[in-house]
Amino acid sequence: MTAVYVYGLVGADAQLPEDLTGLGPSGKVSTVVHGDVAAIIGDVPPDRPLGTRDDLLAHEAVVDTVAVRTAVLPMRFPAVVEEDGVVDELLAPHHDRFVAALSELAGRVQYTLKGRYEQDVVLREVLQENPEVQQLQAEIRDLPEDATYHQRLRLGELVVGDLEERRDAEAEQLVQQLEPFAVGVVVHNPGQPDDVVNAAFLVEQERAQEFEDAVEQQGERLHGRARLRLLGPLAPYDFVPGDEEQ
Amino acid sequence: MTVATQRQGGGGGGYVDRGGGGSSSLADVVELILDRGLVIDVFVRVSLVGIEILTVDARIVVASVDTYLRFAEATNRLDLYAKGGKDLPGLVEGMTEGGARGKTSGALDAAVDKVGDMLSSGREEREREEAPRRRPRQTRAREREE
Numbered sequence: 001m002t003a004v005y006v007y008g009l010v011g012a013d014a015q016l017p018e019d020l021t022g023l024g025p026s027g028k029v030s031t032v033v034h035g036d037v038a039a040i041i042g043d044v045p046p047d048r049p050l051g052t053r054d055d056l057l058a059h060e061a062v063v064d065t066v067a068v069r070t071a072v073l074p075m076r077f078p079a080v081v082e083e084d085g086v087v088d089e090l091l092a093p094h095h096d097r098f099v100a101a102l103s104e105l106a107g108r109v110q111y112t113l114k115g116r117y118e119q120d121v122v123l124r125e126v127l128q129e130n131p132e133v134q135q136l137q138a139e140i141r142d143l144p145e146d147a148t149y150h151q152r153l154r155l156g157e158l159v160v161g162d163l164e165e166r167r168d169a170e171a172e173q174l175v176q177q178l179e180p181f182a183v184g185v186v187v188h189n190p191g192q193p194d195d196v197v198n199a200a201f202l203v204e205q206e207r208a209q210e211f212e213d214a215v216e217q218q219g220e221r222l223h224g225r226a227r228l229r230l231l232g233p234l235a236p237y238d239f240v241p242g243d244e245e246q
Numbered sequence: 247m248t249v250a251t252q253r254q255g256g257g258g259g260g261y262v263d264r265g266g267g268g269s270s271s272l273a274d275v276v277e278l279i280l281d282r283g284l285v286i287d288v289f290v291r292v293s294l295v296g297i298e299i300l301t302v303d304a305r306i307v308v309a310s311v312d313t314y315l316r317f318a319e320a321t322n323r324l325d326l327y328a329k330g331g332k333d334l335p336g337l338v339e340g341m342t343e344g345g346a347r348g349k350t351s352g353a354l355d356a357a358v359d360k361v362g363d364m365l366s367s368g369r370e371e372r373e374r375e376e377a378p379r380r381r382p383r384q385t386r387a388r389e390r391e392e
Contacts, residue, residue: 215262
């Protein structure tokens, strides 16, 4: 019984880039074709659990490198199946659904936009514009930490709340500005209070340059207050059709 | 393969950092690929194949005590009158100089009092430590205000 790692699915006629490096010991990546759909597969490390840093990076690199060239349905990490199962259990039973999903994604790539405030700049805004924060900061900033634990906690809570209000407005504006260049948007909750935005955009490859230019404009607009980071083009991780059914 | 990761957005301004396509940081990758992507029942049987999955704890703490304390500390590091504050540095300077010279206009006096009250205790503490020579002058200024 051999285990096979599945990176994602592509159309049967898709040509894989030549220099893909998989996470298995051989590093090889190939396809198994069934009807109109193909699975991108590779070997699995036999002697260790999956989930190392290199495994994650290899999975992403394979899927995203393919995504630039052809529509790909990324598998959720980590996807391992018995060798016989690739066709019998994965491709054959879901063939039509995969074909439909791939045709929906044809010519489209994902971009993920993130951003982080320049902390001192925005904290200074909060301090200047929020009287409650200002007063509390003035009261405790030069007192010993031990004596002001609860006040500091309260100060942090106020600051975080203020930051989150600011960034929600900021994120909404960013998405509004960029939405016209995309065919789909998924907005995630940014992880940290000083994260400005975390949104995935599904973009027609024909309009990719337009989209990137629009992001650049937003970056320029926010220059000095926040730094935007654009990941992509990527596989459509956030736009896998039918994902919500699972 | 040359993924277009380094390509600048049009205009080449470089206001946006780029990543992805095999050049992402681990944190980005974890966020991108964990809990995203296609799931098929068949993969539930992963454990039968004898593959374990190391837990990658990508959960991000959104609001916690640590977060609050971290932002409180960052806020406390800010010196509203050191630089960059709207007009406040000027007012504070005006407070010491104006107080010493007695030439401040009424409007500015009012503003100075307000700022002084708001910020007084901490500032005095620090100045005592850092610049003891200035203390008499500072005291004079205070007395005059009162």
